[in-house]
Each structure stands twice: as structure tokens, then as C-alpha cells.
Amino acid sequence: MATFGQFLRAERERRNWTQSDFGEKIGLNISAISRIENESQRFSKSKLKALSDLFQIDEQVIKDLYFADKFAREAFQYSCSETIFSVAEQNVKYIKQKKEIQGQIEFK
Amino acid sequence: MATFGQFLRAERERRNWTQSDFGEKIGLNISAISRIENESQRFSKSKLKALSDLFQIDEQVIKDLYFADKFAREAFQYSCSETIFSVAEQNVKYIKQKKEIQGQIEFK
DNA sequence: CTATATTTGCTAAAAATAGGTCAAGTTAAC
DNA sequence: GTTAACTTGACCTATTTTTAGCAAATATAG
Structure with missing residues (x-):
């Protein structure tokens, strides 16, 4: 599965829902759904939980x-260059490690 | 180099600039610089070009x-889980490929 | 055809971004 | 122990971007 819009469309169709069915369940009108599936609009972060429940x-x-x-x-x-994601991955490790150390200091 | 803020601070100090020197050159006040270096504020995307010129x-x-x-x-x-960046990398490849195909269709 | 489903142009409203000010600190160097 | 450099909190504002509803235009299935 390649994009989030394609994922949404596939899951919707698997359930034989129209865009308006889906829109009603998730709280968006039909044009939003269409745009999201075609990736000219993003699905909202705050609805991710509802989506996971729904699907x-x-x-x-x-x-x-x-x-x-x-x-x-x-x-x-x-x-961005192709290496960016491996750099990002290292950065996450660094952040996690830093937070751990901070935690230790706070509770000393 | 692990975070963007640390990078900025290191480059600034390498040049012996105070935060207020740097702020003047890049168009931000001193508290913004401090917060950016300590990552409680983001550096603005629209200033990246100016930054590359400056440094x-x-x-x-x-x-x-x-x-x-x-x-x-x-x-x-x-x-997010640890695999996310390798998935993202694949997604970029997919997007690039898709745009290529779209380009071919448009100029047919 | 016709009905249902989907896409899309326009737009007001919402949300995210970007940053400032002022004040009250803390560090670190001399 | 001053002074300059830096940090941080609280709060505020302007601008840009994005969202999502309406309605009109297309597409698609039967």
C-alpha cells in the first residue's frame, strides 16, 4: 500500500461503503473524502483514533x-536527498536517549 | 550532529557570534534564537535559503x-514505530515513479 | 438515458506557522 | 560581584495554509 489516500479508498471499498457512507461515519462530507483519497487534502490527525475504531x-x-x-x-x-530518512531515524534514537537522561536528572 | 538547534548553535559559535548577532543577520530576535537553539521553537522553513547564504x-x-x-x-x-522511516522511503520512491508516469501522460 | 458516485471550483472559517514583547530569571567570564 | 549572554514563561498578534461545505460538473454502472 503506497499512500494513505489509497489505503483509505481500499479499506472503504472493501467494506462496500460509498464516500458518503464513509464520510458520515467519520464526520466529513463527501468532497473532503474524495480529496483525501486523491491526496489533495490530508486526513486530520485528530481523527486517526476514530478511524482505527471504525476500520x-x-x-x-x-x-x-x-x-x-x-x-x-x-x-x-x-x-530532500535520499539519505534523509536514515538520518531522521538516528535523530529519533538520539532524542529518545536524551529524554531518558533528562528523566534520570529530574528524579535524582 | 543531532538536532537542528544544535547545528545552528555550533555554526553560530564557530563564527563567534552571539545570539543577538545571529538574530540580526537572520532577522529574528534573541529569544527566538535561544528557543530555536534549544528546540522549543522551530526555525522557519522560509528562512532556510537565507541561512544557507549566511553560513x-x-x-x-x-x-x-x-x-x-x-x-x-x-x-x-x-x-511512531521504528520502521516508519523505511516505509516513508519506499513511499517517496512510489511518489516519484507515479509523477514520472503522469508526466509521460501529460505530454503524449 | 438515468441514477448514483465521484470530482472539483469557489469560499468562509479554522488551524497552523512564525514571531514578538516584556519580565524574571540563570550562567559564565572577568 | 558585575556584566554580558543566554534561557524561559506568559501572553499576544499577524500571516499563511489548510480545511471542508456547497454546488456544479463529470464519470460510471445499469
Whole structure:
């Protein structure tokens, strides 16, 4: 599965829902759904939980799909180089480690 | 170099600039600089070009550092799983490929 | 055809971004 | 122990971007 919009469309169709069915369930009108599926609009972060409930798909999975798509589009849009994601991965490790150390200091 | 703020601070100090020197050159006041260096505020995307001119560092390098940092922080904040960046990388490839095909259709 | 589903132009409203000010601190160097 | 450099909190504002509803235009299935 490549984009979040394609994922949404596939899951919707698997359930034989029209865009307006889906829109009603998730709280968006039909044009928003269309644009989201065609990626001219983003699905809103704040509805991810509702989406995971609706589709009965683990929230972590949904969230990861969502952010992978978001990052990919942004990296493409700004012509980032190909190494960017491995750098980002290292950065996350660094941040995690830093927070751990901070935690230790706070409770000393 | 791990975060964009740390990068900025290191480059500023290498030049023996105070935060207020740097702020003047880039068009931000001293509290903004401090917060940016300590990552409680973001550096603005629209100033990346000016920054690359000021530091005489290739814009692509600056941009990559900036976005790697941005993605990492977001992934951390939303507790994305560790595989997310390799998925994102694949997604970029997919997007690039799709745009190529679209280009071919448009000029047929 | 016709009905249903989807896409899209326009737009007001909402939300995110970007940053400032002022005050009250803390560091670090001399 | 001053002084310059830096940090941080609280609060405020302007600008830009994005959203999502309406309605009109297309597309698609039967």
C-alpha cells in the first residue's frame, strides 16, 4: 500500500461503503473524502483514533501509515536527498536517549 | 550532529557570534534564537535559503538537516514505530515513479 | 438515458506557522 | 560581584495554509 489516500479508498471499498457512507461515519462530507483519497487534502490527525475504531485496525498501524505518508510527501515536495530518512531515524534514537537522561536528572 | 538547534548553535559559535548577532543577520530576535537553539521553537522553513547564504553551507545540506530533524521530532512525539522511516522511503520512491508516469501522460 | 458516485471550483472559517514583547530569571567570564 | 549572554514563561498578534461545505460538473454502472 503506497499512500494513505489509497489505503483509505481500499479499506472503504472493501467494506462496500460509498464516500458518503464513509464520510458520515467519520464526520466529513463527501468532497473532503474524495480529496483525501486523491491526496489533495490530508486526513486530520485528530481523527486517526476514530478511524482505527471504525476500520478495526490497530491504531499504531494507522498512525504509522499516516506519518510515513506525510513524511514521504514532504520529503518529495522539498526535494530532500535520499539519505534523509536514515538520518531522521538516528535523530529519533538520539532524542529518545536524551529524554531518558533528562528523566534520570529530574528524579535524582 | 543531532538536532537542528544544535547545528545552528555550533555554526553560530564557530563564527563567534552571539545570539543577538545571529538574530540580526537572520532577522529574528534573541529569544527566538535561544528557543530555536534549544528546540522549543522551530526555525522557519522560509528562512532556510537565507541561512544557507549566511553560513555558506549548501542549501541541500541545510534542508536535509532541517527535515530530518523535523521528521524525527514528529515521529518521536507521536510514538511512531521504528520502521516508519523505511516505509516513508519506499513511499517517496512510489511518489516519484507515479509523477514520472503522469508526466509521460501529460505530454503524449 | 438515468441514477448514483465521484470530482472539483469557489469560499468562509479554522488551524497552523512564525514571531514578538516584556519580565524574571540563570550562567559564565572577568 | 558585575556584566554580558543566554534561557524561559506568559501572553499576544499577524500571516499563511489548510480545511471542508456547497454546488456544479463529470464519470460510471445499469
